[in-house]
Amino acid sequence: MDEEIIVRTRDLVKKFGDFTAVDKINVNIRRGEIFGFLGPNGAGKTTTMRIITTLASPTSGSIEIEGHDVTEISDPVKEKIGIIQQHIALDRDVSVRENIRYHAILHRIPKKEAEARIEELASLMGLDSYMDKLVVNLSGGWKRRVAIVCAIIHKPAILFLDEPTAGLDTQSRHMLWDLIRRLNDMGTTIFVTTHYMDEAEELCDRVAIINHGKIVCEGTPAELCSSIGSWAVEYIDSDKRKTYRYFPDRKASKEFQDLLPANACVVSRATNLEDVFLEHTGRDVEATQEVKYRI
Numbered sequence: 314m315d316e317e318i319i320v321r322t323r324d325l326v327k328k329f330g331d332f333t334a335v336d337k338i339n340v341n342i343r344r345g346e347i348f349g350f351l352g353p354n355g356a357g358k359t360t361t362m363r364i365i366t367t368l369a370s371p372t373s374g375s376i377e378i379e380g381h382d383v384t385e386i387s388d389p390v391k392e393k394i395g396i397i398q399q400h401i402a403l404d405r406d407v408s409v410r411e412n413i414r415y416h417a418i419l420h421r422i423p424k425k426e427a428e429a430r431i432e433e434l435a436s437l438m439g440l441d442s443y444m445d446k447l448v449v450n451l452s453g454g455w456k457r458r459v460a461i462v463c464a465i466i467h468k469p470a471i472l473f474l475d476e477p478t479a480g481l482d483t484q485s486r487h488m489l490w491d492l493i494r495r496l497n498d499m500g501t502t503i504f505v506t507t508h509y510m511d512e513a514e515e516l517c518d519r520v521a522i523i524n525h526g527k528i529v530c531e532g533t534p535a536e537l538c539s540s541i542g543s544w545a546v547e548y549i550d551s552d553k554r555k556t557y558r559y560f561p562d563r564k565a566s567k568e569f570q571d572l573l574p575a576n577a578c579v580v581s582r583a584t585n586l587e588d589v590f591l592e593h594t595g596r597d598v599e600a601t602q603e604v605k606y607r608i
């Protein structure tokens with residue numbers, strides 16, 4: 314993979330009053346990759362993304378996009394990025410085509426070039442038969458496709474997506490992942506925030522896990538999983554708590570399992586990003602759900 318850094322942040326901090334939402338975040342996003350920012354609700358993902366994309370200012374720290382200091386030269390930087398926020402900002406009462414045209418105008422793309430680009434992207438996103446429909450009549454998944462076209466009409470070098478599949482059904486999520494991969498194959502670097510472990514594992518070349526405003530680990534999903542051990546043993550301990558231990562291979566996990574009482578509900582399987590999160594933070598990514606412990 315091309316190792317050129319397209320986005321670099323240095324010690325990004327964002328405080329809201331006394332509360333530190335983003336705490337010295339350093340990320341290096343490489344050109345051509347799909348980079349995942351993974352963490353539970355309230356971890357600081359959206360705030361970090363808003364700062365990198367100039368929608369919010371940091372309390373301290375700096376950001377470079379393609380070598381430009383984001384705080385100093387915001388207009389050229391804005392032309393290099395596309396953004397899709399959690400709340401999609403489309404005009405519901407006009408057609409898909411008019412929404413996309415509006416974004417082409419905002420980016421001052423000449424009309425002929427814009428129309429050709431709109432046709433190309435409509436076809437890529439499977440939107441051809443939706444172009445003259447009102448946005449208000451589209452489902453959530455189709456609205457997100459329209460939002461993607463609006464965000465990439467000016468051919469940004471990097472596309473930022475904040476929780477792109479939140480609230481979508483399984484089929485729509487898989488279709489959107491496929492589209493994101495296709496955009497990436499065509500050369501767009503992707504930065505995606507998510508709290509879905511499967512999304513990060515399926516989609517991302519590299520992942521940074523964020524918790525309470527800090528990055529707790531970073532690497533490819535495979536590197537992160539093997540860093541804690543390739544095999545997870547899940548069991549109910551003597552205090553009736555669900556507990557996890559990680560081992561380098563199946564043999565070691567089996568030896569541990571053999572030491573446990575027969576009724577300890579032992580499950581052994583390959584580790585996943587949820588285990589990585591648990592190991593680094595001591596809590597489940599779905600913090601509001603069942604509390605899991607590790608020993």
Ligand SMILES: Nc1ncnc2c1ncn2[C@@H]1O[C@H](COP(=O)(O)OP(=O)(O)OP(=O)(O)O)[C@@H](O)[C@H]1O
Nearest residue numbers: 329334352353354355356357358359360361476508
């Ligand atoms: N404008 C604000 N004023 C005060 N606190 C804020 C503000 N924006 C965000 N926060 C707080 O900062 C923390 C990080 O929020 P952020 O939205 O970045 O998290 P997140 O990881 O994106 O979570 P989610 O998936 O729920 O959006 C949260 O505790 C949030 O309540």
